[in-house]
Amino acid sequence: MSTQQFPTETWTPANFLERVIAATPGESRLEMCIQCGTCGGSCPSGDDMDNTPRQIFAMIRAGMEEEVLASNTPWYCVSCYYCAIRCPQEVHIPDIMYTLKNMAIAQDRYVDSVAPDWSQTFVDYVENYGRSFEFGLATRHFLRHRPTGLRDTAQMGLGLLTKGRMDLMPQRIEWLSQLQAILNRAKELEAEGA
Amino acid sequence: MQRSARPYLDSLLAIQQDIGWELEEIQDWNCCGATEYISVSRLPAYALNGRNLALAAQQANGVNTVLAGCSACYLNLAKTDRYMQKDGRLNAQVNEALAAGGLHYDPGTVKIRHLLDVIVHKVGLEAVKRKVVRPLTGLRVAPYYGCMVVRPDPENRFGSPEYPTILDELMKALGAEVVDFPVKTHCCGGHMTQISAPVAYELIRRLLYAADQYQADIMVTLCPMCQLNLDAYQDDANKHFRTNYTMPIVYFTQLMGLAFGHDPAELGLGREFVNTAPALAKIGVEVPEEPAAARPRTRRDDPSLPMPQPLLKK
Numbered sequence: 001m002s003t004q005q006f007p008t009e010t011w012t013p014a015n016f017l018e019r020v021i022a023a024t025p026g027e028s029r030l031e032m033c034i035q036c037g038t039c040g041g042s043c044p045s046g047d048d049m050d051n052t053p054r055q056i057f058a059m060i061r062a063g064m065e066e067e068v069l070a071s072n073t074p075w076y077c078v079s080c081y082y083c084a085i086r087c088p089q090e091v092h093i094p095d096i097m098y099t100l101k102n103m104a105i106a107q108d109r110y111v112d113s114v115a116p117d118w119s120q121t122f123v124d125y126v127e128n129y130g131r132s133f134e135f136g137l138a139t140r141h142f143l144r145h146r147p148t149g150l151r152d153t154a155q156m157g158l159g160l161l162t163k164g165r166m167d168l169m170p171q172r173i174e175w176l177s178q179l180q181a182i183l184n185r186a187k188e189l190e191a192e193g194a
Numbered sequence: 195m196q197r198s199a200r201p202y203l204d205s206l207l208a209i210q211q212d213i214g215w216e217l218e219e220i221q222d223w224n225c226c227g228a229t230e231y232i233s234v235s236r237l238p239a240y241a242l243n244g245r246n247l248a249l250a251a252q253q254a255n256g257v258n259t260v261l262a263g264c265s266a267c268y269l270n271l272a273k274t275d276r277y278m279q280k281d282g283r284l285n286a287q288v289n290e291a292l293a294a295g296g297l298h299y300d301p302g303t304v305k306i307r308h309l310l311d312v313i314v315h316k317v318g319l320e321a322v323k324r325k326v327v328r329p330l331t332g333l334r335v336a337p338y339y340g341c342m343v344v345r346p347d348p349e350n351r352f353g354s355p356e357y358p359t360i361l362d363e364l365m366k367a368l369g370a371e372v373v374d375f376p377v378k379t380h381c382c383g384g385h386m387t388q389i390s391a392p393v394a395y396e397l398i399r400r401l402l403y404a405a406d407q408y409q410a411d412i413m414v415t416l417c418p419m420c421q422l423n424l425d426a427y428q429d430d431a432n433k434h435f436r437t438n439y440t441m442p443i444v445y446f447t448q449l450m451g452l453a454f455g456h457d458p459a460e461l462g463l464g465r466e467f468v469n470t471a472p473a474l475a476k477i478g479v480e481v482p483e484e485p486a487a488a489r490p491r492t493r494r495d496d497p498s499l500p501m502p503q504p505l506l507k508k
Contacts, residue, residue: 023236025236025240025277025281025284026276026277026280026281026284027280044380044381044397045381045386045393045397048390048393074233075389076386076389076390076393078341078381078383078384078385078386078397079229079341079342079384080341080342080345080380080381080384081341081342081345081346081355082341082345082356082381084345084346085345085346085355085356098232098233098236099236101233101234102233102234102235102236105233105234105235114389114390115389115390116233116234118230118385118388118389119230119231119233119234120234122227122228122230122231123227123230123231123234125225126224126225126227126231126242130222130224130225131224131225132225132228134197134198138388141388152430156426156427156429156430156467159426159467160198160426163464163465163466163467164200164465165197165198165199165200165201165465166197166198167197173222173223173224174222175222175295178245178295178296178297179224179242179245179295181294181295182241182242182244182245182291182292182294182295182297183238183241183242183291184294185241185290185291185293185294185295186237186238186240186241186287186288186291187235187237187238189237189287189290189291190235190236190237190238193237193287
């Protein structure tokens with residue numbers, strides 16, 4: 001592990017690279033990338049990405065903020081951590097992908113809305129019930145984005161239902177107001193820090 | 195684990211006595227956010243996990259291990275704990291958010307471990323072997339670990355992030371024949387089934403192909419997401435590639451339960467999409483056709499426990 005650490009308390013990020021590093025928890029080690037391409041070669045969804053992770057890191061350094069945040073790359077990351085353990089520079093690649101997704105949502109950059117909407121729908125259920133809710137999640141998502149795929153999904157949903165593996169009503173946690181108070185405060189803090 | 199992965203929970207509760215455990219659910223736990231919450235916003239995602247950690251620490255009662263069965267829950271809890279230890283600013287921010295709900299968490303208070311890790315390393319393979327009354331002799335098992343349990347694994351609990359063998363050893367201890375499964379830590383597709391299904395189908399196909407090539411009778415998983423993708427989406431993947439794989443996918447705890455002599459219905463067998471009956475017939479187990487009626491769940495509800503009280507600021 002490196003000893004280099006940005007003094008995050010006092011330091012104000014100036015360019016895109018620095019902002020990505022500052023917004024990633026712990027040490028991102030993004031500045032250590034040597035452009036070897038091990039990440040893209042290890043990535044199970046690399047073929048389907050607009051840019052491989054290696055390219056994305058070069059683009060971040062080049063300050064190509066718009067292009068990076070419009071790329072499907074972070075949204076096609078499946079968080080499998082193959083790149084992370086194989087990276088010779090120990091760059092925390094999945095964490096950087098999360099940071100890029102946060103930024104793309106905040107700036108509304110990503111063109112194809114399916115992935116961000118899926119995440120947002122999931123978050124809505126967590127915020128309103130404290131737990132995820134497959135039935136509502138799938139129904140909302142498919143009605144909005146893949147109405148033609150609804151027939152096949154409905155079949156699978158029916159399977160889950162009859163096998164006792166899905167509820168028709170969401171479960172609500174007991175102290176939902178406590179969870180919401182925590183999340184609201186976290187959102188305020190994040191907004192202050194941004 | 196209560197819904198789509200119900201067989202996982204049922205089988206875990208069934209075997210807990212065999213391995214000398216008494217499990218206690220974290221009171222009023224919330225969802226870990228999977229890989230979705232952290233995609234939308236960072237600090238709330240860590241606070242979400244911080245709440246679970248804080249509740250667990252309050253409830254700890256002398257035991258300080260949080261056991262996670264799901265890969266995403268395990269990684270999210272472990273990552274939150276680790277980053278709070280390493281990143282002072284994150285720690286302060288998460289705790290400021292938790293304070294809004296009257297909670298506090300000191301990173302490092304609880305140990306977050308995966309079910310498989312604790313069964314193999316704490317209970318031990320010898321203790322498991324002693325409990326086997328119905329060895330899985332002749333059953334060819336493909337051990338599937340998936341991604342997020344064995345990676346990044348900073349504490350090296352699983353031996354290897356790319357080719358671990360602890361699930362293999364556990365299955366051997368149950369008497370099963372374990373196939374050498376080269377894709378054992380490849381990705382199951384995760385949430386890609388919802389975002390771009392063809393991408394997920396290809397990842398599912400690779401796993402089914404390998405298990406089929408190695409003539410496995412059954413694939414075992416340790417994660418609800420992997421089980422759902424490989425089982426419920428197997429048919430869709432088959433349609434997409436015009437293949438006809440029928441690879442049953444079960445949780446490792448279900449096979450443990452069978453080896454310990456439990457009734458298949460008690461272990462949630464029969465709730466899969468891909469029929470497990472032909473594979474399990476090899477070890478003389480009959481799988482119920484209709485899922486068994488729900489078993490009343492027992493949760494220790496001792497009012498004397500130090501329960502967290504919500505202290506809400508207006």
